[in-house]
Amino acid sequence: MKIYSSINTKTLGKLLKRYKLKTTGKEEILKASKIRSTTWSGLNRLARNIVFKESVTKKKNK
Numbered sequence: 880m881k882i883y884s885s886i887n888t889k890t891l892g893k894l895l896k897r898y899k900l901k902t903t904g905k906e907e908i909l910k911a912s913k914i915r916s917t918t919w920s921g922l923n924r925l926a927r928n929i930v931f932k933e934s935v936t937k938k939k940n941k
Contacts, residue, residue: 894922904929
């Protein structure tokens with residue numbers, strides 16, 4: 880499956896590696912990157928929100 884996004888794939892890979900996300904979080908980032916009007920700051924903000932949500936669910940499960 881090829882993913883065509885409006886953002887450079889190398890730098891998108893670096894973003895995904897920086898934020899250690901679960902697969903659902905990565906899918907959200909990739910879906911957002913396909914939108915033509917997406918900016919880097921928007922993707923970073925989305926990644927931070929996903930990381931926060933994942934950390935809250937981890938704390939609730941413990």
